[in-house]
Amino acid sequence: MSLLRSIAAGLRSLFRKKEVDRELDEELRAYLEMADEEKMKQGMSPKEALPTVRLERGSLEVTKEVVRAASWESFVETCWRDVRFGLRTLRKSPALTVVAVLTLALGIGANAAIFTLIDAVMLKSLPVANPTQLYRLGDNNNCCVMVGTQNGGSFVFVLDLRNNPGGFVSASRDVASLFLGEKVLYYSMDRTGASREVVGAGAPLTDKPLVVLVNDATTSAAELLAGALKDNHRALLVGSTTFGQGLVHSVQTLSDGSGLVVAIAHFKTPSGQEVHRKGIEPDLRVEAPRQLLAPSEVATSKDLQYEKAVETLLQRINS
Amino acid sequence: MAEKPSDLVQGTLDMLILKTLALEPMHGYGIAVRLEQMSKGVFRLNAGSLFVAFQRLQRAGLIKSEWKGTENSRRAKYYAVTEQGRKRLNSETREWARQVSAIARILEAS
Numbered sequence: 293m294s295l296l297r298s299i300a301a302g303l304r305s306l307f308r309k310k311e312v313d314r315e316l317d318e319e320l321r322a323y324l325e326m327a328d329e330e331k332m333k334q335g336m337s338p339k340e341a342l343p344t345v346r347l348e349r350g351s352l353e354v355t356k357e358v359v360r361a362a363s364w365e366s367f368v369e370t371c372w373r374d375v376r377f378g379l380r381t382l383r384k385s386p387a388l389t390v391v392a393v394l395t396l397a398l399g400i401g402a403n404a405a406i407f408t409l410i411d412a413v414m415l416k417s418l419p420v421a422n423p424t425q426l427y428r429l430g431d432n433n434n435c436c437v438m439v440g441t442q443n444g445g446s447f448v449f450v451l452d453l454r455n456n457p458g459g460f461v462s463a464s465r466d467v468a469s470l471f472l473g474e475k476v477l478y479y480s481m482d483r484t485g486a487s488r489e490v491v492g493a494g495a496p497l498t499d500k501p502l503v504v505l506v507n508d509a510t511t512s513a514a515e516l517l518a519g520a521l522k523d524n525h526r527a528l529l530v531g532s533t534t535f536g537q538g539l540v541h542s543v544q545t546l547s548d549g550s551g552l553v554v555a556i557a558h559f560k561t562p563s564g565q566e567v568h569r570k571g572i573e574p575d576l577r578v579e580a581p582r583q584l585l586a587p588s589e590v591a592t593s594k595d596l597q598y599e600k601a602v603e604t605l606l607q608r609i610n611s
Numbered sequence: 612m613a614e615k616p617s618d619l620v621q622g623t624l625d626m627l628i629l630k631t632l633a634l635e636p637m638h639g640y641g642i643a644v645r646l647e648q649m650s651k652g653v654f655r656l657n658a659g660s661l662f663v664a665f666q667r668l669q670r671a672g673l674i675k676s677e678w679k680g681t682e683n684s685r686r687a688k689y690y691a692v693t694e695q696g697r698k699r700l701n702s703e704t705r706e707w708a709r710q711v712s713a714i715a716r717i718l719e720a721s
Contacts, residue, residue: 298670319639319688323658326640329683349643350657359666441720566672 302365316359320352339365448605450502452522452590454531458512461540465490466522469498471527477520478567479560480540487560492520495609501608502527503601506572507580510534519561519572528608529574530601540568576604614713624664625655626707629692632674636683636691639665641686665690673699 305312327349332340350358360366381390435443458464468477469492479487504527506518515534521527540557559567578600591598631637631645643656669673673696679689692700 297672301670315688318686320662321660322638322685322687323640325685326638326681326683326687330644350656350659355658359662363666363670434620505695539619611624 298364302363303365303367306365306368313356314384316356319380320355324349324352364449393584448503448609449498449589450503450505450605451527452505452598453510453514453518453586454505454507455509456511456514457509458514458516461513461516464513464517464520465492468517471492471502471521472496472524475520475524476562478562479564480557481553481560482557495507501605503605504529505601506531506534506554506574507597508535508571510572512537514561515567515572516561519559519565519567522572522575523562523565528574528601528604529575530576530578530604531574531597532577532579533572533573536569536571537565538570576600623707625668625698625702626663627654627670628664628690629673629696629703632690632692633697633700633715636677636689638679638687638689640687642690645706668696 312442321608324345328341331344332338336344358583377607382392432529465477471493473494473496474492477490477492479562481487500506502521504518506514506523506529510518510531511534515537518527518529522529538556538559541553542556544552544554546552561567561572565572582599585595589595595601627646628642631642631649636646639658639661643658643661646654646656665674665676669676669690673693674690675693676688676690678686681687
């Protein structure tokens with residue numbers, strides 16, 4: 293309440309300065325004149341009374357200034373005067389003004405740009421529920437998990453194993469575990485015919501729909517991964533039959549520095565199907581065009597298998 | 612030998628003005644004279660602090676003002692205490708009495 297009144301009174305004296313000034317002037321004048329009369333009544337001459345009163349009570353102008361300076365609006369006034377003074381000074385030296393304005397503009401611009409970048413790269417979290425659970429697979433951008441298609445706030449996954457030559461079996465086990473957890477991934481059969489089951493580790497990272505893209509160049513460890521996901525009914529395989537390389541190789545180093553590669557086991561999928569020379573059959577056959585896709589064309593409308601994969605996923609989500 | 616007029620204890624001017632105005636509405640000079648008389652010349656007020664206090668009290672809604680003619684047929688701004696100001700005066704007077712008696716107790720302790 294009193295704050296509002298103070299603001300109202302301040303604004304009044306800001307915008308109706310003359311009126312308020314005159315009022316204060318009149319009030320103070322009356323005050324001093326009454327003091328003068330008092331002194332004269334006590335027997336002083338007007339000549340004596342005036343300076344005595346000014347000395348005892350303060351002069352008119354000084355008092356006015358003191359009263360004015362005590363209010364908040366005087367601060368506003370001072371600021372406004374300073375701004376006008378600053379502008380006048382700047383107008384007098386245009387060259388300096390231009391340099392100063394440019395320096396500030398460039399400085400602020402550069403800061404804003406850098407902050408925008410840092411915000412996007414480092415500060416803003418990814419548009420997923422649990423960014424800390426995101427995994428990056430492999431070192432290359434065209435590595436296996438290619439796309440999380442966002443659909444009504446729900447993520448689906450397309451795992452592209454096309455032209456994937458495989459590699460370490462342990463890596464395929466790690467990737468399979470992300471989707472399957474502790475399920476049987478494949479069987480390893482040694483030369484005696486004894487089978488050893490290989491099981492995934494840890495809890496699955498996601499149960500969102502998954503499509504795996506495969507083709508006739510999906511080989512070895514990549515086939516194992518595709519087979520594990522298919523036989524556990526975790527993923528839909530789209531594409532063509534895989535290469536069919538289902539042997540485990542071990543490398544023996546020889547004394548002259550050369551090596552001897554020995555097949556030590558062959559694999560079966562969880563459903564007991566042989567991988568070697570058979571390959572993994574896709575659930576949905578979509579033949580790829582003859583020529584290889586350029587990396588920039590992968591996952592675009594030129595990529596028929598990818599298109600089919602996304603279409604199938606969306607159908608599954610919507611049904 | 613007469614002692615020099617002394618400055619007010621900080622923060623008490625408002626209370627004294629409210630007290631003066633609670634007796635009857637008065638113009639600025641009247642308030643100054645009344646304060647000096649009642650204090651028997653101990654307090655001498657300069658116009659600056661007095662009018663700053665008027666402005667402050669008025670903006671706080673504790674006093675209100677009105678232009679009126681004086682007995683000497685001069686126009687002067689008369690101040691009067693508001694209801695809110697009266698309440699403030701009561702609470703400040705109580706607080707003041709409390710503090711003075713506390714200080715006195717401390718000073719008189721032997």
